[in-house]
Amino acid sequence: MSGWRRERAARDARIEAGRAHAAGKVVAAASVVDLLEAILRPGDRVCLEGDNQKQADCLARGLSQCDPARVHDLHMVQSGIVLPEHLDIFEQGIAKRLDYSYSGPQGARIARMLYGGQIALGAVHTYLELFARYFIDLTPNVALIAGVSADREGNLYTGPNTEDTPTVVEATAFKNGVVVAQVNEIVDRVPRVDIPGDRIDFVVEADKPFYVEPLFTRDPAAMTETQILMAMMAIKGIYAEYGIRRLNHGIGFGTAAIELLLPTYAERLGLKGKIATHWALNPHPTLIPAIESGWVSQVHCFGSEVGMDRYIRERPDVFFTGADGSLRSNRAFCQTAGLYACDLFIGSTLQIDLSGHSSTVTQSRVAGFGGAPNMGSDPHGRRHPSDTWMKAGREALVTGDPALMRGRKLVVQIVETFGEKLVPTFVEKLDALELARKLKLELAPVMVYADDVTHIVTEEGIANLLLCRDADEREQAIRGVAGYTEVGRGRDRAMVERLRARGIVRRPEDLGIEPLDADRSLLAAKSIKDLVHWSGGLYEPPAKFRNW
Amino acid sequence: MEKLTFRHATKKPLAGAKAQAITGVVASGNLEVLLERALPPDACTVEIETPINGYGDVWEAVVADFVARAQPGGIRITINDGGARPDTVSLRLLQGARLMEV
Amino acid sequence: MSDRITDPATTSWYEASARARLDGLLDPGSFREFIGPEQRRMSPHLPLFDLPRAFDDGMIVGAGRLDGQAVLVAAQEGRFMGGAFGEVHGAKLVGLLRAALDQKPAALLILFDTGGVRLQEANAGETAIAEVMRAITQVRAAGVPVIGLIGGRAGAYGGGGLIAGTCSRLAVSEGGRISVSGPEVIETNKGAEEFDSRDRALVWRTMGGKHRRLTGGADAFADDTVAAFRTAALRLIDTAPAFDLATLEAEQARLEERIARFGDCRDGTEIWARLGANDPAAIPAMTTAEFDALLAQIGETTHDAR
Numbered sequence: 001m002s003g004w005r006r007e008r009a010a011r012d013a014r015i016e017a018g019r020a021h022a023a024g025k026v027v028a029a030a031s032v033v034d035l036l037e038a039i040l041r042p043g044d045r046v047c048l049e050g051d052n053q054k055q056a057d058c059l060a061r062g063l064s065q066c067d068p069a070r071v072h073d074l075h076m077v078q079s080g081i082v083l084p085e086h087l088d089i090f091e092q093g094i095a096k097r098l099d100y101s102y103s104g105p106q107g108a109r110i111a112r113m114l115y116g117g118q119i120a121l122g123a124v125h126t127y128l129e130l131f132a133r134y135f136i137d138l139t140p141n142v143a144l145i146a147g148v149s150a151d152r153e154g155n156l157y158t159g160p161n162t163e164d165t166p167t168v169v170e171a172t173a174f175k176n177g178v179v180v181a182q183v184n185e186i187v188d189r190v191p192r193v194d195i196p197g198d199r200i201d202f203v204v205e206a207d208k209p210f211y212v213e214p215l216f217t218r219d220p221a222a223m224t225e226t227q228i229l230m231a232m233m234a235i236k237g238i239y240a241e242y243g244i245r246r247l248n249h250g251i252g253f254g255t256a257a258i259e260l261l262l263p264t265y266a267e268r269l270g271l272k273g274k275i276a277t278h279w280a281l282n283p284h285p286t287l288i289p290a291i292e293s294g295w296v297s298q299v300h301c302f303g304s305e306v307g308m309d310r311y312i313r314e315r316p317d318v319f320f321t322g323a324d325g326s327l328r329s330n331r332a333f334c335q336t337a338g339l340y341a342c343d344l345f346i347g348s349t350l351q352i353d354l355s356g357h358s359s360t361v362t363q364s365r366v367a368g369f370g371g372a373p374n375m376g377s378d379p380h381g382r383r384h385p386s387d388t389w390m391k392a393g394r395e396a397l398v399t400g401d402p403a404l405m406r407g408r409k410l411v412v413q414i415v416e417t418f419g420e421k422l423v424p425t426f427v428e429k430l431d432a433l434e435l436a437r438k439l440k441l442e443l444a445p446v447m448v449y450a451d452d453v454t455h456i457v458t459e460e461g462i463a464n465l466l467l468c469r470d471a472d473e474r475e476q477a478i479r480g481v482a483g484y485t486e487v488g489r490g491r492d493r494a495m496v497e498r499l500r501a502r503g504i505v506r507r508p509e510d511l512g513i514e515p516l517d518a519d520r521s522l523l524a525a526k527s528i529k530d531l532v533h534w535s536g537g538l539y540e541p542p543a544k545f546r547n548w
Numbered sequence: 549m550e551k552l553t554f555r556h557a558t559k560k561p562l563a564g565a566k567a568q569a570i571t572g573v574v575a576s577g578n579l580e581v582l583l584e585r586a587l588p589p590d591a592c593t594v595e596i597e598t599p600i601n602g603y604g605d606v607w608e609a610v611v612a613d614f615v616a617r618a619q620p621g622g623i624r625i626t627i628n629d630g631g632a633r634p635d636t637v638s639l640r641l642l643q644g645a646r647l648m649e650v
Numbered sequence: 651m652s653d654r655i656t657d658p659a660t661t662s663w664y665e666a667s668a669r670a671r672l673d674g675l676l677d678p679g680s681f682r683e684f685i686g687p688e689q690r691r692m693s694p695h696l697p698l699f700d701l702p703r704a705f706d707d708g709m710i711v712g713a714g715r716l717d718g719q720a721v722l723v724a725a726q727e728g729r730f731m732g733g734a735f736g737e738v739h740g741a742k743l744v745g746l747l748r749a750a751l752d753q754k755p756a757a758l759l760i761l762f763d764t765g766g767v768r769l770q771e772a773n774a775g776e777t778a779i780a781e782v783m784r785a786i787t788q789v790r791a792a793g794v795p796v797i798g799l800i801g802g803r804a805g806a807y808g809g810g811g812l813i814a815g816t817c818s819r820l821a822v823s824e825g826g827r828i829s830v831s832g833p834e835v836i837e838t839n840k841g842a843e844e845f846d847s848r849d850r851a852l853v854w855r856t857m858g859g860k861h862r863r864l865t866g867g868a869d870a871f872a873d874d875t876v877a878a879f880r881t882a883a884l885r886l887i888d889t890a891p892a893f894d895l896a897t898l899e900a901e902q903a904r905l906e907e908r909i910a911r912f913g914d915c916r917d918g919t920e921i922w923a924r925l926g927a928n929d930p931a932a933i934p935a936m937t938t939a940e941f942d943a944l945l946a947q948i949g950e951t952t953h954d955a956r
Contacts (some may be wrong), residue, residue, distance in 0.1 A: 221665075224636075225639060226633075226635050226636065226639070416633070416635065417633075417634070417635060418633040418634065418635070421631075422600060422603070422631070422633060459635045460635070483634060483635055484606045484609055484610055484634035484635075489605070489606075489609055515639060515642070516639070516642060516643060516646060520665065521660070526662060526665065527664075529824075532935070533937075537935060543848070543849045543850050543851050543852075544848055544850060545850070546850040546851050546854065546934075547825055547850060547854065548824050548825070548851075548854050548858065548860075548934050548935075549697060549700055549702070568686075568687075568688050570669070570687045570705065573667055573704070573727055573729045573730055574702050574703070574704040574729075574730045575729035575730060578729070580687075580704060580705060582687050582688065582705055584688055597702060597703070598702070599700060599701065599702050626690075626705075628702050628703055628704055628705065629702060630702050631702075
């Protein structure tokens, strides 16, 4: 055997061992533990597909039931730490090292386990960053992925939640790795081939359909006047002024309120067709009224959203769909699109400091990054102009040759000055720094760095950080919209008024907005049921969002 | 429960003739504000009962900004707080003043 | 969520505050409040628990006009303590009902929005529930219809559900729910297999406005607007039944028949199918117009049984 084919030979041996528990490629759910114990080796790098939404939960349960004497010291390389099993395997000694991106629901437990030393942490990544490392130095030996259906040759239909799957399979299958797919059913012919069968080594018919979290549904009934006011300011003070057509919205009620104000408030401002036409976005149910009102040209999706499948099928002019009619999402491509082809990212965060650094980490929760640092950054590799991008660039330009000016991506934080339980959003020092100190992290977990943020929107006003010319101005601009937080009350009032005169700080009245007009009657939909009506009955919300 | 009282001198009486108005609801993150035309036109008082202790400074700042902005002379304001954020308090106070002015 | 409303035709009943509901329900400017907020008649019990009080204790009572007719009204604020009955809250409703015996209004309207009895003052609350039910029977016996309007966030649960059962007529919207035990209570006592309280579609199939209307537990189905509830209230006042032995015996007979007919059903949809709905699964998604057409087609759903 040549010295150049050791990985290939090892792969063949793993597959050979796994075949003992399979009929062809097909493995019964009851044999998952046997299969995994046969194909895994101590110290393997393993991607247990945990996406933002879709979860390879049957395989996760199987892995957590493996014998730690046989399967141990695994190095988990997956974007989402979402299911309890994703962390159980560290407690059991099955896994040891972790490189990941996002841990929303497990954020508190992962913090405890990091403090307790049960997890050897590599790094917390952005999605694109982790995907990139799959091809350089974190290539999985084994990928455990999830799809809707497969045929006996392994041709895989991922369903609307394609998400990370193509990226994970690309890195594993083409570099001597083993790919195991759990599917909800084995069929004679898949609706469409998302992953060709020669990249799939084993197919497990799961005992129950994989779990998907409805992560992007915001109930309009819970939207507050404050959030509506902030959305009005964002539309009038940012979307309209910069003519933002290509954009990405983070999750949150502030951004959902913007979506619901497009067919009402923004329509009255005459902005239809001028803003918010091209999107990198999960299929937010709150975007339905804007789509139905003809605002939206197209939407490319990172993943899907529970209940939106029928609606998407009936709107192929707007969404990317396969020959079978269902949504094709792709996290890696959509993240790239959001990074390079969108002129604005707007999202929320938990803490912002006096420079504008922001973080969703608190001392008791490590939520990870997901995609926001990619969406919320100014891509220095961008070379195509747009009016929005150039206008932002002109505002930021302080010195140098105007002929060599480049544009700026707008990165907007939309936050209420106080969060849950009166916790202030604006702080002198991010909790992330304390966490980094305690865990001895080389890099503090900052979500969006100050030099990428261009605007901060709060209920008190908009701070345009592009126009600030020094750190002092920047700090006072931030204090000037920080409301009644300690940071806000610590402002230099005279300086904030000077910044206001220069348009760096803008109050609702400066934008011609009366705060008392911020009323729920402005929302295109006031309830989930309204969204169902807008969709012509095509949107099928999950049970927990129904009240009928 | 923490009880707070603020007294302010005002330059002019609040417009309108309405004797009283109430706005908001005592619910989580919300509050109710009762306004009564019961004081001399150069005075305004704000009494607050809040279940969240230790935010006296913030209440003081919110009330001072409201008084400076609305000049609610002659008005006795009483607040039952359900743990509202300062921006909600500001909004309710302004809504209340508007109701008194009609 | 403002207390003043501009257009009752588009204002959501579910979202409106109790005061805003009254404002849009009654003839403009006709509402006179009894024991208003300025009297600060607040709960004497809540401070013991370090809980905030409300000036009206979540119960607004008064007099007004409905299409010119004199009516007495009571409205619960479902967002304050879940609209629950405490001592002052309950006493205001009892007092209003007693006033009806003197004043003989065209009707007494109760705008329910309650989870039941307030735990912090449970004895007073339970007593109030009993006193209210007794007072309602007296008011009805005196010839004054008592009309319940149910479409708020908290529904009409616990003692509120019991009180609703003693009213002359009930109007309900889709969002409204009527029951004694709430979903969480049933789940706690019987297990999630018996009743999964997080399955909200199941909750609505069991306690929701459409189901209650279909089975005759409510007499009118209203769109979720203040104007629709006004229209429904006016119609129900005109069609309120007499309160006599014949009515009570008829109710008893209907309730017995209901158990005989539907007692073995495992889900609301089975009941709807037996009532003659062709596509029971489609009912929750129906618009009010479609639902009205279904009611007309079934044609047996107006009676006095709850």
